[in-house]
Amino acid sequence: MKQIVVISGKGGTGKTSIVASFAACASGRAVIADCDVDAPDLHIILNPVVRERRDFFGIRKASIDKERCTECGACVEHCRFDAIKNFEVDPSACEGCGVCMLVCVSDAVKMVEHLSGHAYISDTRYGPLVHADLFPGEEASGKLVTMVREMARSLAESLKMDMVLIDGSPGTGCPVIASLSGADLALIVTEPTVSGVHDLDRILDVAEHFRIRAMVCINKYDINEETSENIELACNGRGVEMIGRIPFDTNVIDAMVRSVPVVELSTPAACSIKQIWSRLVTSL
């Protein structure tokens, strides 16, 4: 079983539209995993019917018992995250380290587990989808990504499917690392803008750091053909395979509005995505 992750560094380059199309191409052979738990959008195209919901508990956070607290100030003094104000814990700042509990002489602090989101196993017209929602403002998105990936992997194994297709998140930090680690292949979607080029370089460094094989495709390549050429040269220089180019195509948004994968329409972007998919499958 192979795990393919689609990431981008820069946000909004078209990861989700591409993964939805890949899901249609792989129909019935892949478990799809939406690991962009901060902004999960794959469900908009895939219309999942939820079969199973699991609770996600992020980090335990401190809670101060007003009755017991003597307001000695030890917790405030030792908290390095400025999470305690007026002897109340600001849950959005608390990192769950438990130092306040450690230094409290009145036994007034407890670490409390709380629900931070849900993970789901659903059916879609292209096969099973594992997805999640993280409550806005919660921490530990990386931990939720790991949960989604684990559910998708074991589902693929039990269904004897060839593949897990992962929609990743933008950036290079914890949720990206969680969606990348242990993948067989990372497809990086970039765009020919100064930001796209800068972010591509960084995300390729991340893939290299974790020793994940990476391939690159350029979306909306014709917005700036000169920059697209430069991206290809840079990829060649790094020994990274360029797997395809997708033209700027407003039908991609029409497909989104109609809740269908782009490849279901006959349009220039759809042709390119299908080509990329077949190259991807061959190279596995």
Added chain:
Amino acid sequence: MIVSVASGKGGTGKTLVATSLTVSVENSQLLDCDVEEPNAFLFFPEMRLLDRRECSVTVPQIDEELCVHCGRCSDVCAFNALAVIPSRVVVFPELCHGCGGCLIACPEKAISEVPRRVGWISRARSGDHELVWGELEIGEARSTPLIRDVKRHAKGDTVIVDCPPGVSCSAVESVRDTDFCLLVAEPTPFGLPDLALALKMLERMSIPRGVLINKSGIGDREIYSYLEKRDVPVLMEIPMSREIAELYSRGVIFVERMRGWKERFVNLAERIRGMSG
């Protein structure tokens, strides 16, 4: 006034808006808190770099001479960053949050703290604007210490904070304690649910907010009725335009080239000043 520019979804145009606001408002300062992918400085090619320094967090160091391997440090560590084996203590610095719990717990005073670099902070000047940005080390998972460090540089009358996408730790840290949050959204089926999440995050944090719709004209009208129903003001719209996209692709701030936009951004800043908490 500190204004954060954020969004749930990535790629909606945060950097486009943050840089446009910066060059439109005199003497404004731009803090790029999207430390995983800092891009704002790319739009100021003529800037002069003032300095670039390391951002470090502290991680424990064990003095094996003093350590008796009692295991207290690993018991209190909530992040599994310390493992005690019979002969020594193994530290996993990348898991450490730098809370200092192990120092407090160690009965032998065998733990001290040493710095570990997690990224870089650069400062530059471009005309009457100061730019400050963080750049997270490759392979580093936690961005919040670096974001906090970038935000410590805030100074002056108008500070603009370019935030990372999403609605979890790094976005929360970036918008925290800002006077107003301008959410940049695109009017598409992907844009709306992500905007809704971002609005919920701001509501939890009690930060005043408004929305700028970028690439207006594409997608559908759902976002407008959603915002109207919730009484969230739409403060500006930037139309979908190939010209803007092409300028952006070359690293040009479109308000510098297209007439009338700087004035609109000045007005936007004034309106935000009036709405700020």
